[in-house]
Amino acid sequence: MNQISQSTNAATVPLMRSGAVWGAIYMVLAGLAFALVNLSTQYLTMKLGVSSLIVAFGQYFIAFFFSLPWLLKVGLKAARTNQVGKHVVRVVFAVLGTQAWTAGLAYVPIWQAIALIMTSPFFVTLGAYIFLHEKVGPHRLAATIVGFVGGMIILAPWSDAFSLHALWPVVAAAFWAATSVMTKTLTDDEAPETVTIYLLLLMSPVNAFMLLGSDLVMPSMLALGVIVLSGLLVYLAQLLCARAYAIADAAYVQPFDHVKLAFNVLFGWVVFGFAPVGQFWLGALLILAASFYILRREARDY
Numbered sequence: 001m002n003q004i005s006q007s008t009n010a011a012t013v014p015l016m017r018s019g020a021v022w023g024a025i026y027m028v029l030a031g032l033a034f035a036l037v038n039l040s041t042q043y044l045t046m047k048l049g050v051s052s053l054i055v056a057f058g059q060y061f062i063a064f065f066f067s068l069p070w071l072l073k074v075g076l077k078a079a080r081t082n083q084v085g086k087h088v089v090r091v092v093f094a095v096l097g098t099q100a101w102t103a104g105l106a107y108v109p110i111w112q113a114i115a116l117i118m119t120s121p122f123f124v125t126l127g128a129y130i131f132l133h134e135k136v137g138p139h140r141l142a143a144t145i146v147g148f149v150g151g152m153i154i155l156a157p158w159s160d161a162f163s164l165h166a167l168w169p170v171v172a173a174a175f176w177a178a179t180s181v182m183t184k185t186l187t188d189d190e191a192p193e194t195v196t197i198y199l200l201l202l203m204s205p206v207n208a209f210m211l212l213g214s215d216l217v218m219p220s221m222l223a224l225g226v227i228v229l230s231g232l233l234v235y236l237a238q239l240l241c242a243r244a245y246a247i248a249d250a251a252y253v254q255p256f257d258h259v260k261l262a263f264n265v266l267f268g269w270v271v272f273g274f275a276p277v278g279q280f281w282l283g284a285l286l287i288l289a290a291s292f293y294i295l296r297r298e299a300r301d302y
Helices: 002-011 020-049 052-074 086-106 110-117 119-131 138-155 164-187 192-211 221-245 252-273 278-301
Strands: none
Touching: 020 052, 020 086, 020 110, 020 221, 020 252, 052 086, 052 192, 052 221, 086 110, 086 164, 086 192, 110 119, 110 138, 110 164, 110 252, 110 278, 119 138, 119 164, 119 278, 138 164, 164 192, 252 278
């Protein structure tokens, strides 16, 4: 009788109060926010001619500003660490990835850039094997190869339309993968709050260092407004991702992150007229299939 009652009560829980539903919603909204960040970045660099160095610095400085209440709440206690060097290296990788991504969006259509950046998990697999000595079995290896093939189809280096600028998103994927590998090494001994604090505290100074020696021009008021808005979106996207992972399993919410591919393709087409070429769909399908395959295997193993 109690089992029937419990089943009935579970069935009557409103759908919109389900952690699984809200986890999916938060992840989709995060993808929407990231797509708007990419759109604004491409508008700033490609249309308004703002330096990618300034855009990257401005966006993450504004994101840092909005994160200050959380930093004050957590306090300096969480910043105690004996691995400052690893934190600095991780942030340098993150900054280089951000700079490469922003530079790529100054020349590469959004649909191509976002598809290529989705090769990052395959770089993570390679880095984990080389530096962390993690086992890479036949399933991971096969998925990695398929993902790279998908990336090459989208990149199409054999095409007459190929430009070296298209390599920037791939470089960004590699640096962000290195960031993930460093995060893995740090979280073995450090609290997640400590890892997050150092990322927030060091991103802006390292981005500012990248500005040194550059021939920079002060952005217009319109450009500054777009930078502030996109910086707020960066903060919101990170917050939504954190909320999604807080209320639902990572293996469940991760596939919803791929929805951002559709948002980026749509926005790029509507605003810039960037219509994906034929090989995009085949390449994106291979990347998504390989990503989902790795995800399912990892979720089952853990």
